[in-house]
Amino acid sequence: MKLKLGDTIGIISPSGAICDRETFFKKVDELKNLGYKVKIFPNVFNQNGYLAGSDYERLSDLHSAFSDKDCKAILCSRGGYGAIRLLDKIDYEIIKNNPKIFIGSSDATAFLVAFYAKAGLKGFHSLMLLNGFL
Numbered sequence: 001m002k003l004k005l006g007d008t009i010g011i012i013s014p015s016g017a018i019c020d021r022e023t024f025f026k027k028v029d030e031l032k033n034l035g036y037k038v039k040i041f042p043n044v045f046n047q048n049g050y051l052a053g054s055d056y057e058r059l060s061d062l063h064s065a066f067s068d069k070d071c072k073a074i075l076c077s078r079g080g081y082g083a084i085r086l087l088d089k090i091d092y093e094i095i096k097n098n099p100k101i102f103i104g105s106s107d108a109t110a111f112l113v114a115f116y117a118k119a120g121l122k123g124f125h126s127l128m129l130l131n132g133f134l
Contacts, residue, residue: 001099003036003072006036009031009071009073010074010075011038012044012062012077015076015079015081015106016078018052020130037070044061051081062090063090067098074100074102074103076108078128078129079107079108083110087111087114092114095118095121096121104123111123
């Protein structure tokens with residue numbers, strides 16, 4: 001898998017809630033200025049306590065991002081806590097049948113390990129959108 005200019009990067013928030021929308025949109029603009037399209041998934045800005053929405057909402061965006069034929073990569077907005085709550089709910093067949101570049105660290109490390117173990121997906125342990133990716 002290789003990301004090319006013009007490809008679409010999907011942004012999801014599978015862990016902590018986004019507190020700073022202004023910085024989020026500045027980072028999205030930076031991705032666009034580099035030549036990528038960006039798709040922000042519906043539950044990115046949800047908040048349920050310290051989480052970015054309910055487990056169902058965060059899982060829905062994860063599954064939708066992998067199922068989306070236009071997305072070539074999935075970038076987590078930030079870490080925090082919550083990934084481990086989704087591991088036993090993920091449909092790993094969706095990931096296996098729709099391999100994409102998956103980028104995350106911190107809490108998203110749990111996804112990287114699970115995706116490799118259960119779907120054979122090799123991801124990228126990297127800074128995320130709001131903590132230094134750009």
